[in-house]
Amino acid sequence: MTTVIKNGTIVTADLTYKADVLVEGGRIAKIGQGLSGDKVLDATGCYVMPGGIDPHTHLEMPFMGTYSADDFDSGTRAALAGGTTMVIDFALPAPGQGLLDALSMWHNKSTRAHCDYSYHMAITWWSEQVFDEMKEVVDRGITSFKHFMAYKGALMVNDDELFASFRRCAELGALPMVHAENGDVVAELSARLLAEGNRGPEAHAYSRPPQVEGEATNRAIMIADMAGVPLYVVHTSCEESHEAIRRARMQGKRVYGEPLIQHLTLDESEYFNADWDHAARRVMSPPFRSKQHQDSLWAGLSAGSLQVVATDHCAFTTDQKRFGKGDFTKIPNGTGGLEDRLPMLWTHGVNTGRITMNEFVAVTSTNVAKIMGMYPRKGAVLEGADADLVVWDPQAEKTISASRQQSAIDYNVFEGQKVKGLPRFTLTRGHVAVTEGAMSSKEGHGEFIAREPNGPVNRALSQWKELTAPRPVERSGIPASGV
Numbered sequence: 001m002t003t004v005i006k007n008g009t010i011v012t013a014d015l016t017y018k019a020d021v022l023v024e025g026g027r028i029a030k031i032g033q034g035l036s037g038d039k040v041l042d043a044t045g046c047y048v049m050p051g052g053i054d055p056h057t058h059l060e061m062p063f064m065g066t067y068s069a070d071d072f073d074s075g076t077r078a079a080l081a082g083g084t085t086m087v088i089d090f091a092l093p094a095p096g097q098g099l100l101d102a103l104s105m106w107h108n109k110s111t112r113a114h115c116d117y118s119y120h121m122a123i124t125w126w127s128e129q130v131f132d133e134m135k136e137v138v139d140r141g142i143t144s145f146k147h148f149m150a151y152k153g154a155l156m157v158n159d160d161e162l163f164a165s166f167r168r169c170a171e172l173g174a175l176p177m178v179h180a181e182n183g184d185v186v187a188e189l190s191a192r193l194l195a196e197g198n199r200g201p202e203a204h205a206y207s208r209p210p211q212v213e214g215e216a217t218n219r220a221i222m223i224a225d226m227a228g229v230p231l232y233v234v235h236t237s238c239e240e241s242h243e244a245i246r247r248a249r250m251q252g253k254r255v256y257g258e259p260l261i262q263h264l265t266l267d268e269s270e271y272f273n274a275d276w277d278h279a280a281r282r283v284m285s286p287p288f289r290s291k292q293h294q295d296s297l298w299a300g301l302s303a304g305s306l307q308v309v310a311t312d313h314c315a316f317t318t319d320q321k322r323f324g325k326g327d328f329t330k331i332p333n334g335t336g337g338l339e340d341r342l343p344m345l346w347t348h349g350v351n352t353g354r355i356t357m358n359e360f361v362a363v364t365s366t367n368v369a370k371i372m373g374m375y376p377r378k379g380a381v382l383e384g385a386d387a388d389l390v391v392w393d394p395q396a397e398k399t400i401s402a403s404r405q406q407s408a409i410d411y412n413v414f415e416g417q418k419v420k421g422l423p424r425f426t427l428t429r430g431h432v433a434v435t436e437g438a439m440s441s442k443e444g445h446g447e448f449i450a451r452e453p454n455g456p457v458n459r460a461l462s463q464w465k466e467l468t469a470p471r472p473v474e475r476s477g478i479p480a481s482g483v
């Protein structure tokens, strides 16, 4: 059984051209003119692009005394509905729990996935066992390790643990990632705000100013540089953090920054809404920022100093958010966005001229696949690549509404936003999962994608670090060791 996508314009990270795409056995079999197949998908007036890859989701994640409400069933349905064909979630060992143990827990959850997936492994504590198991994790195709510099007393790791883990990542050809906020300062500010009677959701934003993010980003960059490893900074939300990344890249350091669609399009005024529920539903870390920070993030995407747009999809129901009534520190942190990332970015990015269509493909798919070690199997429209494709109708419009979403929660942070640019079809390894909003995805269709360590950037950086490593000076008559 073959499927042909006809009459569309292929848009990749670097090319735009008219051609048909033939899909067979879950892969792209041929790209060319006048192709035919058993089943025809009409792409007239549409762009044929690699499906989105969301590198940052938390599905059924145990967090702040509860579990995020979208699991691998509803979460990956939401992804496909919005043109995203792969998610990278986080396996999160409880402090003291082994990495391989956590991994099998996440493998159990993801059996329900409708689209392909991978994980990052979180380093939430440090020991010889963690050090040893990191190798096995990489051998099993999980090549990125996440570190929380915030959430003191829960997930946070300290600088000595960061340095040890980053060095281990360097040895293994893996990529360390950071949630960059100074957790000690956030804890102090939170306690002071509560003591002063600041108990509402707006205090969440007061407790996490841009400085805590800028400081932690810079610290992580310097630690990664000393460990000789590239670094990926998740949910970059402000100019202070972007500035640190930009500066590091200008100095030749290998650092990636990931803004979220929420930070690009929603601002801090949401927290001043008179409705407690409205504000609490938007509590996430880092919080939404001012317009000035948003402009910085958009500029970073067009300038190339920021490489990826994600969602950090970590959705909680209104009832879950209400755990924090009277104490903002107990509001579960996180927002949704999986179904809306591509339409919102197209509407506010491509339709406004802030980014090109090709840049859109790069930041939503191709750059993720390259950075995360799965290109060109994913993130490409090339013969032999997985047929994870979105046929994008730039004229299709809708108004975002929780009443029509796949996500399991009872609201949407983008409620009422009009978007122009939607999937006509979404294909996951050749299976047509979405047709003009109608779902035909299959629970359990999603497969785990093993990723490759030691990509070109890791190799180049370790070569450079080896070349410039400290060496003893040879002096005549004195052994170099100084003995």
Ligand SMILES: NC(=O)NCCC(=O)O
Pocket (backbone or CB within 6 Å): 058, 179, 283, 284, 285, 286, 312, 314, 333, 334, 335
């Ligand atoms: N971002 C957020 O508020 N929740 C999800 C966990 C995290 O990424 O920090």
Ligand SMILES: [Zn+2]
Pocket (backbone or CB within 6 Å): 179, 234, 235, 285, 286
């Ligand atoms: Zn985070």
Ligand SMILES: [Zn+2]
Pocket (backbone or CB within 6 Å): 056, 057, 058, 312, 314
């Ligand atoms: Zn996250």
